[in-house]
Amino acid sequence: KERLTLEAEKLKVAGEMAAGVAHEIRNPMTVISSFVQMMNAERHNPYREYTAVVETELKRIDEILSEYLVLAKPSATIKSDLNLHKLISDVMILFGPEMNNRKITATVDSVAACAEVVAEEKMMKQLFINLLKNSIEAVENAGIIQVKIENQNDHFIDITITDNGVGMSEEVLNKVFEPFYTTKEAGTGLGMMISQKIINDHGGKIHIESEMDVGTSIKVTLPVVPTNSPVYA
Ligand code: ADP
Ligand code: MG
Numbered sequence: 001k002e003r004l005t006l007e008a009e010k011l012k013v014a015g016e017m018a019a020g021v022a023h024e025i026r027n028p029m030t031v032i033s034s035f036v037q038m039m040n041a042e043r044h045n046p047y048r049e050y051t052a053v054v055e056t057e058l059k060r061i062d063e064i065l066s067e068y069l070v071l072a073k074p075s076a077t078i079k080s081d082l083n084l085h086k087l088i089s090d091v092m093i094l095f096g097p098e099m100n101n102r103k104i105t106a107t108v109d110s111v112a113a114c115a116e117v118v119a120e121e122k123m124m125k126q127l128f129i130n131l132l133k134n135s136i137e138a139v140e141n142a143g144i145i146q147v148k149i150e151n152q153n154d155h156f157i158d159i160t161i162t163d164n165g166v167g168m169s170e171e172v173l174n175k176v177f178e179p180f181y182t183t184k185e186a187g188t189g190l191g192m193m194i195s196q197k198i199i200n201d202h203g204g205k206i207h208i209e210s211e212m213d214v215g216t217s218i219k220v221t222l223p224v225v226p227t228n229s230p231v232y233a
Helices: 002-041 050-070 084-101 119-136 168-174 191-201
Strands: 080-083 105-110 114-118 142-152 156-162 205-211 215-223
Touching: 002 050, 080 084, 080 119, 080 191, 084 105, 084 119, 084 142, 084 156, 114 119, 114 215, 119 142, 119 156, 119 191, 168 205, 191 205
Parallel strands: 105 142
Antiparallel strands: 080 114, 142 156, 156 215, 205 215
């Protein structure tokens, strides 16, 4: 228990520092990006092959920074009433083209009498983007992803994301929330850590069940109204 608390504290400090640095890197990055874009647009640029790579890699840095910026707590966190069925369906639309291409079937079913929670919209979107992205990356073509929303009781909502993808080994399960832990060639290893942080910030819980070559089921439990809700809009 003691070790976990220290570990969590270390992560929090590292996350806040990284978020601060990410903000600072963003500005010079914007300048570099705009000049590289200009170079790429230049007809007679003899280095187009190289500047195109620069642009791609800048995009990748930008992706990593975006994942970090979520860790930077805005000064006022605004929580509002959110319908999770609508929010998750909206997030699904973002992945529509990719799922279409790969013939992935995704469904969002709500058996919740009330799928509303008080939460920060941006954070909730980021959470379900991260989790759905992992499921999409875990399944083969024609894979199946199912999201189920249900009321656990009057105070908690369960959102379960199930995929029939590659699944996780014991080792992956143990390390999945560690920053930078990834089994993917181009992974950042930040998605699950950030998801866990968002869930913790909302007073929720995450539970993973996974079997290799069978699939993964991730259950997120969120309080309908977080007890530590500082601002209610
Ligand atoms: P990334 O996706 O960049 O690798 P994440 O933090 O999102 O980083 O995930 C960490 C690792 O957890 C992944 O590399 C993968 O091995 C494992 N993982 C997460 N979600 C799933 C899933 N739905 N199915 C199988 N493995 C998963
Ligand atoms: Mg991920």
